[in-house]
Amino acid sequence: MNAYRIMVIDDEKIVGDMAKMSLEKDGYMVETFLNAEPALARLREQKFDVVVTDLKMKGIDGMEVLRTVKKLYPETRVIMITAFANLDAAIEALRAEVHDFFPKPVKIKELKASIQRALGG
């Protein structure tokens, strides 16, 4: 059986660790990255069904991840999570066709529901 692939990018290890653990329990294949550069490199060689990314990161930020993903795989859904509930950022992300936008701390159950919606479930 082919499981859905999910990528999680966040510069704090705990976010990736917790997301991986809870999503794998639901049968997803999860890869986590602490910054965007290697994540985008990985994306160029492997398509992911959903990308969950932090907005504010050193170097390449979440908006750029979003744009790159959309260019590479228009059907891949991107979910943005951020520590700062910033309205401007949210509007910009929505314009760039983000699937969902969550302020941290984000309830894992809600994230899962959002991923399910992204996958058409």
Add this chain to the structure above:
Amino acid sequence: MKNLAVRLKDILGLRRSQAGPVFDLLFSRFKEVLEENNRALEIITDMGDKLGGDYLFDIAYLETAYSKLSFAVRDSLFTFDLLTQKRYPHLHGAVDRVESSIKKMLYNIATSGEMVVFYRDISWDTSHEVGGKNANLAEVRNYLRLNVPDAFVITTHAFDSFLGYNGIDKQIEVLKGGEPQESALRQLRDSVLTAKIPSETGRVVEKALEEMKSRYGEKCFLAVRSSAEEEDADFSFAGQFDTRLNIPPELTAVMAAYKEVVASLFSPRAVSYQRQLGYPPGQMKMAVGCMAMVDAAVSGVMYSSHPAGDANTLLINAAWGLGSTVVEGRSDADLYVLEKKADPEIVDSRTGGKEVMATAGKERGIETIRTPGDMKMMQSLTGEQAKELARQAILIERHFRKPQDIEWAIDRKGKIFILQTRPLKVDETTGSSLSAFRIVPRRGIPGESADGSSDAKVLTRDKGVVIQRGVGAGRVFIARHPEELDLFPKGAVLVAAHDSSDYVRVMPYVSAIITDVGTPTSHMASLCREFRVPTVVNTGNATGILVHGEEITLDADGEGNATVYRGIRKELLDSAAARSARMDDLHEFRKKRYILRYIAPLNLVDPLMDDFTPEGCKTMHDIIRFIHEKSVTELVENAQEAKMRSQTLVKLDISVPAGIVVIDMGGGLDAAEEQRSISLERVSSLPLRALIKGMIHPGLWKSDTVSLKVNDFLSSMMRMSDIVTDNATHSGYNLAVVTREYLNLSLRFGYHFTTLDCYCSETARNNHIYFRFAGGATDITKRSRRISLIATVLKGYGFSTKTKGDLLTARLSTMGRDEIEVILDHLGRLIAYTRQLDAVLHDDSAVERYIKNFTVGNYDL
């Protein structure tokens, strides 16, 4: 209908309290403290939630939440200082201390810097300094309160300093490049074995040895054992590092053993194992534990879950003497298989040949001797010992949330000691429920039990408020009074009428908690989250539905409310374990959660205990609790003063001769300013109304003065001079200071005095009742009987009580408004009922009789 002018003044804030501005100010500060405390408690609750494993959070959240909490606590402290006129200066030191610990955790600089730490002083945040194995054992000792031999740890700081002092750190640095050669490792081990101990380390170890000797005498031999970082925490490292047994308590001998243990970190086998776990050589630090040897009659190993068979059974291996023969598998030990339940049962046992046994050598080390003939085929454990070991294994497994591999010993006096506990390696391929990932189907569909079996009877469904999610099962223990907790069996489900922070005593052992009433923000609620005890409160009538001693399963693992099933529902327990255990396995998650250790736990449980001091405050929650308790005290004391100064009083016009006059601080009476007396209907103070309603309850006042015996009469005469005055106005007796939500009442009935202070608002955790009862006209024996009667009744309502001679003080907090009103009604009846009761309490049996009468509403004397 309130007089218009008064209402206008109320609205405009012009109506000056008749008790004077001082108490007014005090009272408004009291309310401010409550609000600030609430703000702080809400943040604490939120942090517990967000860090509970259901949310993705980051450090930014922790920083923001902590900073909000800090502001709230500091605000509360500021107002508290104003309220008490800085009566508790040391509380500032406590806040600084706690905050500094939190900051250290938050910014990852937690370290005590100690070279030597005793087990009693190890807490979660310092666990990395003592290594996983010692940290685990310290938890078994400090949290589970099982017997662990006294021990101290030579920490990772001492390790760093030892390597640095001898230049070994540089030697290691060179190794990091590639795969280390065996010869290089041998050289490294030699360097360790011949290295010098830094004088500072030597000095503190010497001191620790002195302390051990002062406790156990010169014969205190030690086991010197490795405890690397992460050892026994995430990885078991079983048998990777060395242990030295039976070392005499002399510095040279201990330090030699220390070096041998440290050197084992660099054995080819250990290095290769570290590499597999992602540790380059030299990165892992080692702490070393020095533990008093147990003079063991029997010892062995137990697995808290059968690693290959039925996971609902556990295994015990036991042999005569020291445990090394069992650990190393050198002797054919006795085997016991027990069913895991509240009262474990031996389902299988086998007597081993036990050809050899290990004993302590005369000078040092271990000797293996032939087992004396008659002991070989004798079982080394009694049934009761096996059961008690099983109970402890179940407890330890539940605490660490993983099956455990436990070393234990029983000394010659029959006392059980836990010597080591580490995660049991369970074969992932066997599909044991504890190692498998499982997605659990949703449960709780009405009318359908999870396993479809018909005997799975639902006792209550979708009742109550879930405090801590999870599944817990065991025998019901209905606790009516806090003292009954002494009898609480390990692993039982606690069922009680109210929530109470008294229950902290059984938190490590309790499987689940269910109460009739309670709130999610109470002190007990925080404790349950802290100890991760599945808990549901406000179920309405759990104490009525559940039967003492019956086996039940609480399922509070789903969304929404909780369900209680009859019997032990193993499949629910299993699936909950599969879901919940994993997040705890994440090292990052555990590390970040540590911060809660300084925030959420409540150590200051009982205001009547000696450690209820600023110095006793170890967490933010403790500080808030301290502030709350002392603010109430301040209010009680000043309310008395306010009465003395008061000029204008309103007499309470009720059907019984209680002679109560009232001072309204605002919203307590629906009266015109000039009114001199008032009927109960116009009392709008909730607590006063409720109390008086109880006091005038039919049947309480029909008896006339109970005849005093001659002795009682004399006794009362002798005490007259202190108390007799009919001028209530300024004597301070039979006066009530009220607001809509507050009552402070001082009553004199007959020859006894009652003080009652109560805050009764919509917010349960703000509420309190303080009750004080003293005196009487009869001799001290009868008066004491009455005190004991009142204390018993109050405990039944959930009060914590303290008696000294004929003085009783009782406190109760965190109660919903409706409930407070019911309790006040009953207190009113109790006050009236007991006003002359001492005169008829001729013997101790009468106490019980009258308690029974009171409980059933028979108020005849």
